Amino acid sequence: MFSQPIRTIMERRKFVTVPPGTSVREASQLMAKKQIGAVLVVEDKRLIGIFSERDVVFRVVARGLDPATTPLSQVMTQEPKTIKPNNTFGYAMTLMHENGFRHLPVIDEGKVVGIVSARSALDPELEEFVCEERRRQRFKEEAT
Numbered sequence: 001m002f003s004q005p006i007r008t009i010m011e012r013r014k015f016v017t018v019p020p021g022t023s024v025r026e027a028s029q030l031m032a033k034k035q036i037g038a039v040l041v042v043e044d045k046r047l048i049g050i051f052s053e054r055d056v057v058f059r060v061v062a063r064g065l066d067p068a069t070t071p072l073s074q075v076m077t078q079e080p081k082t083i084k085p086n087n088t089f090g091y092a093m094t095l096m097h098e099n100g101f102r103h104l105p106v107i108d109e110g111k112v113v114g115i116v117s118a119r120s121a122l123d124p125e126l127e128e129f130v131c132e133e134r135r136r137q138r139f140k141e142e143a144t
Contacts, residue, residue: 002088002089002090002093003088003089003090004088004089005085005086005087005088005089006083006084006085006086006087006088006089006092006106006114006116007085007086007106007114009089009116010085010106010113010114010115010116014034014035014036014115015036015040015105015112015114015115016030016031016034016036016039016040017039017040017041017042017112018030018039018040018041018042018051018072019041019042019043020041020043020048020049020071020072020073021071021072021073022039022041022071022072023067023068023069023070023071023072024051024056024060024065024067024068024070024071024072024075025067025068027039027051027072028053028056028067031053037052037053037102037103037117037119038050038051038052038053038102038103038117039051039072040105040112040115041072041073041076042112046110047080047082047105047107047112048076048078048079049072049073049076049077049078049079049080050076050077050080050103050105051072051075051076051077052077052101052102052103054102055075055076055077059075060075077101080101080104080105081095081099081101081104082104082105082106082107083095083104083105083106083107083116084106084107084108085106085108085113085114089116092104092116093118096118097133102117102118102119103115103116103117103118104116104117
């Protein structure tokens with residue numbers, strides 16, 4: 001699974017785009033309705049940000065902002081890291097792990113074509129990936 005190209009794993013149907021002026025409340029309601037963990041913020045057909053369920057907690061609720069009046073442009077992750085459809089799923093998982101996020105937009109020729117989430121890896125191979133990562137980390141720590 002980890003050597004498969006992203007294009008075979010990414011979620012095409014479940015990615016949702018919204019404009020930057022969308023309120024946090026509207027985005028949250030859309031995420032709940034579509035049962036997704038993030039929306040892609042797009043302006044003039046170009047990805048400018050991503051807003052996730054964790055952003056609701058850490059960037060809105062924890063700061064005491066009003067979800068009804070706070071636009072995504074104020075609380076989204078700007079210029080998120082992206083991958084291409086030909087990158088491997090293992091590369092995507094490593095990128096998400098190293099950077100501490102769970103959703104990764106897939107861009108092809110400047111256009112959003114999908115999204116990959118950590119949830120995509122919820123199968124037996126994930127355990128192997130996590131074990132290998134921990135083993136490498138212990139080895140690295142022991143070497144220093």
